[in-house]
Amino acid sequence: MGRSLSRLGALLSAALFSLVFFGTGLVGAETVEHGLAGPWRLADEVSGASCALYLHAEQVGGAAPAGLFRAEVTSCGADLASGMASLSWRTLPQGGMELVAPDGALIAAFDVGEREGLSSIAPAGVFLVLMPEAPVELSSLIPGAR
Template sequence: MRQRARDRMARIGKILSIAMFSLVFFGTGFVGAGPLEHDVAGTWRLADELSGASCRLSLRTGAVAADLAADAPGCERLLPGAGRVTGWRMLPEGGIELCDAAGAPIAVFDVGEVDGLASVEPAGLFLVMTPEHALSLSALIPGAR
């Protein structure tokens, strides 16, 4: 009897942990992606400033805030971990973060270039992300929105 109660409490604990993680990472899910996320979504070009090599990545939005999906096929040679990219998010301080399915950041890009976002994480990479659609990058700067 006690073991069953412990198992039940463990399941409840797991459910609460998942719910709290979801609220922190994804938000409530009751609010759809904002207008800025819809503007940012689309095809982007990821380029290595040193070699000139490039690839395409896709940022997508969905019906709820948690549905910010991404993929970067063929970008592994430029960005280690690109094959694990499944999502993205806007950063409060400006820029974009590409993340894996668990929400862990794979790369962080900040507004700093005239025509693209410069990589700041992981260190040692000199990547620029530029939109292949009309987008004013100044919209990604807090206070300029």
């Protein structure tokens, strides 16, 4: 009897270790931000200028507003370069996402477009497109589809 209790204890210990070390799959599920992180292309539909954009799933620290994530912009065309040197991004509860300045001011808001990317919806007169350069689940930006 003592030997079988010892085996049972060893099995329970192994199971508990597995749950703690590997998780259950219920805790730490991938966030929308993690699903969208990666390389993107930001393009101005009017001028044709574009930038390489990398969305990180790492929150911006310091004095930045809460809920902002890091973004790196490289290789910008002259028409897009102003205001794009330092960006952050965030998803929106009502759907879509925003590119914002370090102080949280809106640069452009995006929603799922008719194409394989995101189209700007604000501010008026801005015609930007965000195209993923790696597979992403754009449906995660649609409320109710998450």
